[in-house]
Amino acid sequence: MGTIKIKNIRIYAYHGCLVEEGKIGSDYRVDLEIKADLSKSAISDNLADTVDYVHLNKIVKQEMAIRSQLLEEVAKRILDKILLEIPLVKKANVAVSKLNPPIGGNVAMVTIELSKKREF
Numbered sequence: 001m002g003t004i005k006i007k008n009i010r011i012y013a014y015h016g017c018l019v020e021e022g023k024i025g026s027d028y029r030v031d032l033e034i035k036a037d038l039s040k041s042a043i044s045d046n047l048a049d050t051v052d053y054v055h056l057n058k059i060v061k062q063e064m065a066i067r068s069q070l071l072e073e074v075a076k077r078i079l080d081k082i083l084l085e086i087p088l089v090k091k092a093n094v095a096v097s098k099l100n101p102p103i104g105g106n107v108a109m110v111t112i113e114l115s116k117k118r119e120f
Contacts, residue, residue, distance in 0.1 A: 001090070002038030004051050007031050011064045015074060018102065022067060027099040029109065030060050034082070035091040051088050059085065064096075071096045071112040079116040091117045 009030040014022050034051055041050035063077045075096045082092045097111040 001035055002042075004034040004036065004038075004053060004056075005032065006053055006056055006060075009057060009060050011061065013064045014067045015064075015069070015071060015098070016102075017069045021102070026101075028064060029095075029097040029099060030064065030078070031095040031097075032056055032060070032078075032082075033093040034089050036088045037090070051086055055086060056082065071098060071110075072114065075112050075114040076116075079114055083116060083118055089118065091115065 009032070011028045011030065012025055013028050014025040015028070016022065016026070034056065036051050038050055041047075059081045060078055063074060063081060066074075066077070068074045068077075075094045078094045078096070079092050082089055082094075093113065093115045095111050095113040097109040099109045101107055101110045103110070
């Protein structure tokens with residue numbers, strides 16, 4: 001088993017419960033950690049034998065483009081799509097962070113983290 005991490009995917013999106021958040025949007029950060037059997041790709045040196053992080057980044061961008069009120073819902077969609085589209089992935093962790101959230105204080109970010117395992 002191996003791990004692929006993608007850190008600090010920066011995206012501008014329109015999530016949130018406030019009407020203003022849907023109109024003006026804000027900056028987000030997404031971090032992924034993927035567990036998969038990487039032993040074959042370590043020997044073959046072939047992209048087809050591993051989890052392509054370009055594909056992971058594409059999934060994040062697609063799901064972040066769909067407006068949601070809650071970051072939990074966005075994170076769940078990202079996890080579901082990763083497990084649906086990439087059979088090699090055994091487990092995925094995702095952290096979705098809203099940078100400078102409008103919560104009435106000087107807060108750097110609010111983060112939601114979810115994990116999901118492939119069901120066998």
